[in-house]
Amino acid sequence: MRIVFMERNSLGLDVRIDRFREFGEVVCYGASDPQENANRIKDADIVVVNKIPMNAAVLDGAKNLKLICLTATGTNNVDFDYVNKRNIIVENVSGYSTESVLLHTFTMLLFLFEHISYYDSYVKNGEYEKSGAFSHFGRTYHELHGKTWGIIGLGTIGRRVAEVASAFGCNVIYYSTSGKNNNETYRRVELSELLRESDVISIHCPLNQRTKGLIAADELAQMKKSAFILNLGRGGIVDEQALYDALVNDTIAGAGLDVLSAEPIRADNPLNAIKDSEKLIITPHQGWGAIEARQRCIDETYENISAFLRGEDRNRVFGGV
Numbered sequence: 001m002r003i004v005f006m007e008r009n010s011l012g013l014d015v016r017i018d019r020f021r022e023f024g025e026v027v028c029y030g031a032s033d034p035q036e037n038a039n040r041i042k043d044a045d046i047v048v049v050n051k052i053p054m055n056a057a058v059l060d061g062a063k064n065l066k067l068i069c070l071t072a073t074g075t076n077n078v079d080f081d082y083v084n085k086r087n088i089i090v091e092n093v094s095g096y097s098t099e100s101v102l103l104h105t106f107t108m109l110l111f112l113f114e115h116i117s118y119y120d121s122y123v124k125n126g127e128y129e130k131s132g133a134f135s136h137f138g139r140t141y142h143e144l145h146g147k148t149w150g151i152i153g154l155g156t157i158g159r160r161v162a163e164v165a166s167a168f169g170c171n172v173i174y175y176s177t178s179g180k181n182n183n184e185t186y187r188r189v190e191l192s193e194l195l196r197e198s199d200v201i202s203i204h205c206p207l208n209q210r211t212k213g214l215i216a217a218d219e220l221a222q223m224k225k226s227a228f229i230l231n232l233g234r235g236g237i238v239d240e241q242a243l244y245d246a247l248v249n250d251t252i253a254g255a256g257l258d259v260l261s262a263e264p265i266r267a268d269n270p271l272n273a274i275k276d277s278e279k280l281i282i283t284p285h286q287g288w289g290a291i292e293a294r295q296r297c298i299d300e301t302y303e304n305i306s307a308f309l310r311g312e313d314r315n316r317v318f319g320g321v
Helices: 018-022 080-086 098-113 116-124 127-131 156-167 191-197 217-221 240-248 291-309
Strands: 002-005 025-028 046-049 067-070 089-091 148-152 171-175 200-203 228-231 254-257 280-282 316-318
Touching (some): 098 116, 098 291
Parallel strands (some): 046 067, 067 089, 148 171
């Protein structure tokens, strides 16, 4: 059995994969190389992958391939028509990053909401030392209690965010991007109402045809000038040029992004021009990656392979024919 990890670095080198050698030979490549990906898996029985497209161009030469293990929940990198023809099984992992993304959501929001960057700089640049006063209120900030928190995508992560936002005393509303999610605990609203009412908006939905470009200029214009938006879903959900315009024109108060339309960020991304961390913070798609979450991801992948080798169905998103 030959198992090929195609994007080993994406899992972090502080978590180990030694136990996979119980199944056979393990080969690791740090990152994707579009010119080499097909050659790297030509002798693989199992491929462990995250973002690399799993399509004919990459898979045609992999005649022994039986299983694709995704170290992610999303499956949009898989050409299911092709793997169906090849009778290749696809398995993913889910639920492993919920608590990590929850932590990152509130880390970003509180950093922005309380102007932590400004107040930290006020102390470190010596102004507090010279002030003669024990307190300083150069930036007005508010309590979260009583504010409206709008959630776009009330899945597993969205529900945990709703629980914690409620614990802060927020009024939680949500928009179902599929139109099928009904939750009796929180009020479901249309997107326009969520945009108008929310003081904080956090995005936790997948990227698909319904959500691509969901938040663009018209939507940002409907938000309160005092509102903050956080994207922890996928980058293509928010129009980055429109967000840039909204931030520089003070249409909204601020934004926090852990995902971008192209990752790593491109030099021509308009958001690169905003250096004010009170207005915009961007993190490098690491909100999912607390070490506990990454270890769970690896452990789930191990269990998926183990179950596959026993002939069992576990986390199978496509079972072949």
